Amino acid sequence: MNTNPLSQKAQQTLEYLQKLVTTLPLFQRLTDDMTAIQEKADHFRQFQDVLILGTGGSSLGGQAITALQESASPKLHFLDNIDAHTFADVLKTVSPHKTGVIAISKSGNTAETLMQLLTCLKVWDETPLAHHFLIVSEPGQNAIREVASKFSLPTLDHPDDIGGRFSAFTVVGMLPAFIAGIDGQSLRQGALDVLANLKEATVHDSPALVGALTQFSLCQQHVNQSVLFTYCDRLQLLASWYCQLWAESVGKKNAIGLAQGTTPIRAAGATDQHSQLQLYLDGPRDKFFTVLTLAQQHSLDSAQADFFDHPALTTLHNKTMGQLMIAEQMATIDTLKANNCPVRELKLEQLTPRSLGSLMMHFILETLAMAHLLEVNPFDQPAVEQGKKLALDYLSRAGGCAKHGAEVLIEE
Numbered sequence: 001m002n003t004n005p006l007s008q009k010a011q012q013t014l015e016y017l018q019k020l021v022t023t024l025p026l027f028q029r030l031t032d033d034m035t036a037i038q039e040k041a042d043h044f045r046q047f048q049d050v051l052i053l054g055t056g057g058s059s060l061g062g063q064a065i066t067a068l069q070e071s072a073s074p075k076l077h078f079l080d081n082i083d084a085h086t087f088a089d090v091l092k093t094v095s096p097h098k099t100g101v102i103a104i105s106k107s108g109n110t111a112e113t114l115m116q117l118l119t120c121l122k123v124w125d126e127t128p129l130a131h132h133f134l135i136v137s138e139p140g141q142n143a144i145r146e147v148a149s150k151f152s153l154p155t156l157d158h159p160d161d162i163g164g165r166f167s168a169f170t171v172v173g174m175l176p177a178f179i180a181g182i183d184g185q186s187l188r189q190g191a192l193d194v195l196a197n198l199k200e201a202t203v204h205d206s207p208a209l210v211g212a213l214t215q216f217s218l219c220q221q222h223v224n225q226s227v228l229f230t231y232c233d234r235l236q237l238l239a240s241w242y243c244q245l246w247a248e249s250v251g252k253k254n255a256i257g258l259a260q261g262t263t264p265i266r267a268a269g270a271t272d273q274h275s276q277l278q279l280y281l282d283g284p285r286d287k288f289f290t291v292l293t294l295a296q297q298h299s300l301d302s303a304q305a306d307f308f309d310h311p312a313l314t315t316l317h318n319k320t321m322g323q324l325m326i327a328e329q330m331a332t333i334d335t336l337k338a339n340n341c342p343v344r345e346l347k348l349e350q351l352t353p354r355s356l357g358s359l360m361m362h363f364i365l366e367t368l369a370m371a372h373l374l375e376v377n378p379f380d381q382p383a384v385e386q387g388k389k390l391a392l393d394y395l396s397r398a399g400g401c402a403k404h405g406a407e408v409l410i411e412e
């Protein structure tokens, strides 16, 4: 019997994950019928533009998945904020008669999403609303369902037993995926592939467990930031999705009130080599790096530079942009290693719906494993409620914004 405490924790965490696979709704629903979602998606595919309202887990999964959209239409606009300037800019570019609007909110009570929806309903008031709008929310009574009922808007159910940040494989991610023409079944298959491997895994060959254990051990040594460096623009939104998943799941107090968690950070290669890398290599040794790379980068025609003298140009001669990207991703990994920074590479042979599904499921499992190791509940987010209540309180009090010196510009 192994008496090393970390080995024991590892074994318990693996058993926890393997049990979750057979019990947790998130994993059970991966083979659910998607006919109703596909039908709604077919309807929305007729539009030129589709606005997807919602925030956090009701938006980020869809954003990460639809980054793989190949077709130009319909154009999807994920509006996940309440910056009226951005909202107005998008509204200027779309014609209500040619645009569908989908509002997603698990709880149905999120102020930001409700404000977005109420704003759109006014703009679309000369269109048949039931044709243009769709509401996705959990069953039962809530604010967004009251709006749906008042305006006779069609609805789809968000599963009530799958939390927002874990919902990318449900209607929340699948509906945008189908609208964008992405093969949602393959995406789910990628997730199922990872679960099948987990069922057979040991503590030594479960990538999710090994990833969580590495980060758990490092965070005992005050390495409490987790940088996800993506070398592919289409994976930048995956990094945003990952940040919410990780932050809301592991960043909280444990049963005896001790603050736990590591801070997720997004970095985009090669761009952020010219912005953040200096700090990463030379600054505080408090970061763990995951470099997400592609084995094959997209390539345009090779550059012609043999008629120049400067070595910065001649080095590029006959080389493609994809080759430069591959060289840079390798160089970043090796430089991090050379500077004794803890780093791992997650390499995708190809970026497809199936490989993306596998990657997302890997991160979900790694997050659940980390929460188990830290002894926190991965499924709640108690601390954010305080700010939500206060914001509504300020909103309802006249002059509340002035307290912070903020002003609201009202445009007629």
Ligand SMILES: O=P(O)(O)OC[C@H]1O[C@](O)(CO)[C@@H](O)[C@@H]1O
Pocket (backbone or CB within 6 Å): 055, 056, 057, 058, 104, 105, 106, 107, 108, 109, 110, 113, 164, 165, 248, 381, 384
């Ligand atoms: O889907 P909902 O209920 O609108 O919530 C949106 C997001 O808000 C949060 O509750 C945090 O504020 C997230 O956990 C969630 O993904």
